[in-house]
Amino acid sequence: MVVVLPGDVVADAAPSQNEIKLGPSLLPTPNASQAPASLTSIRSGALGHLQMRQRSRAEGSQSTTQIHGWYVEGGARRYVPQTGDRVIGQVTNRGMESYTVTLFSAQAATLPVLAFEGATRRNRPNLEIGALVYARVVSAEPWTEPELSCIDAVTGKADGMGELQAKTPDVAMVWQVPTSLTHSLLRPQHPLLGQVAKHFSFEAAIGANGLVWVRTASPEHAIAIGRILEAATKASEAHAFSSPKEEEEDADTNPTTLHRRVALCGTLPPATIARLARSV
Numbered sequence: 001m002v003v004v005l006p007g008d009v010v011a012d013a014a015p016s017q018n019e020i021k022l023g024p025s026l027l028p029t030p031n032a033s034q035a036p037a038s039l040t041s042i043r044s045g046a047l048g049h050l051q052m053r054q055r056s057r058a059e060g061s062q063s064t065t066q067i068h069g070w071y072v073e074g075g076a077r078r079y080v081p082q083t084g085d086r087v088i089g090q091v092t093n094r095g096m097e098s099y100t101v102t103l104f105s106a107q108a109a110t111l112p113v114l115a116f117e118g119a120t121r122r123n124r125p126n127l128e129i130g131a132l133v134y135a136r137v138v139s140a141e142p143w144t145e146p147e148l149s150c151i152d153a154v155t156g157k158a159d160g161m162g163e164l165q166a167k168t169p170d171v172a173m174v175w176q177v178p179t180s181l182t183h184s185l186l187r188p189q190h191p192l193l194g195q196v197a198k199h200f201s202f203e204a205a206i207g208a209n210g211l212v213w214v215r216t217a218s219p220e221h222a223i224a225i226g227r228i229l230e231a232a233t234k235a236s237e238a239h240a241f242s243s244p245k246e247e248e249e250d251a252d253t254n255p256t257t258l259h260r261r262v263a264l265c266g267t268l269p270p271a272t273i274a275r276l277a278r279s280v
Helices: 179-185 192-196 219-240 257-263 270-278
Strands: 002-004 009-014 020-022 026-028 037-041 045-055 064-073 086-094 098-102 108-112 132-139 147-149 162-164 171-176 202-207 211-216
Touching: 009 064, 020 026, 020 037, 026 064, 086 108, 086 202, 086 211, 098 132, 108 132, 171 219, 179 202, 179 211, 179 219, 192 219, 192 270, 202 219, 211 219, 219 270
Parallel strands: 020 064, 108 147
Antiparallel strands: 002 045, 009 037, 026 037, 045 064, 086 098, 086 132, 098 108, 132 147, 132 162, 171 211, 202 211
8 A cells, every 4th residue: 555645646557548547636737747647746645556448439340448537535524625516504693694604624614694595685594604505615725714605606596405494203314434435425426315214204415525414213223323424434434445456358348447446436335234233
C-alpha cells in the first residue's frame, strides 16, 4: 500500500495519457511530458492501481489495449464545497434576505430566502435557527462563502430539496459518515439503501458533505439504519486500504473494475443488513 499526499507525483503511470483511466483525487501532472504519463494527487489517501483490457472501438477490430486505472481512496470527513453538490446544512442565523447555513465544514454558506420553490417577497419560508435543509451548492468560489439553493437548476422545482422535518409520530435522525461513502450512496446503482428498504420503509436524504438524514416510523428503525451506516463506514475504510486483484474486463459492455472499485464502496452482504435490521 502506498499513501500519497496532495501534490505527490505518480511518475510513469502509463506509457501514454491515452492508456490511463483516471479515478478520484488524481489529475494529469501540469506541464509534464505525454509519454510516459504522470499524475498528481490532489487528496491524501491510499493510492490504488488496476490494470484492465479494453477492446478497441474501431469497427471490426478484435484488438485490445492495456488500460491503467489509478485512484486515491481515503476516509476523508472534511467536506470541501463543490458546485452542483447536494448537501445537508443547519441554519445558524436568520437575515432579511438570506439564511446562514453551516455545512459542518470550514466555511458557512448563504441560502437566499427566495431560493425556494414558490418563494416571493411576500411569501417567504420561515426557517428557525437549528432547522435542517437539503440544498444544492450553486456557487463555491474559494474567495467567497458558498451559495445554496433549494431549486433544481433544470426543472425549476424543489425536487426533494427544502427543509428536512418529521411530523409526529415519525422519527428523524442525522448520521455523519465519511464523504467518500456519501458520494457512493448518491449513485443510483449503489445497493445498500435498496437492501435496507426490503426490511422496513424509510425516507433518506444524502448530503455530499458526509451527512445522511433518515425519517422512519419508529426509533428502532432509525437506530438500525445508524448501525448499518456504521458497518458500511467500516467496510468502506477496509475497502480503501485493501489491495484489489488485477482483472480483465470489456470496458465497452460492462462497468469497469475501476468504476466498481471507487463507486460501490460501503456495500454490505444482505445477511449482514438483515441481522443489523433485526438487532434493535
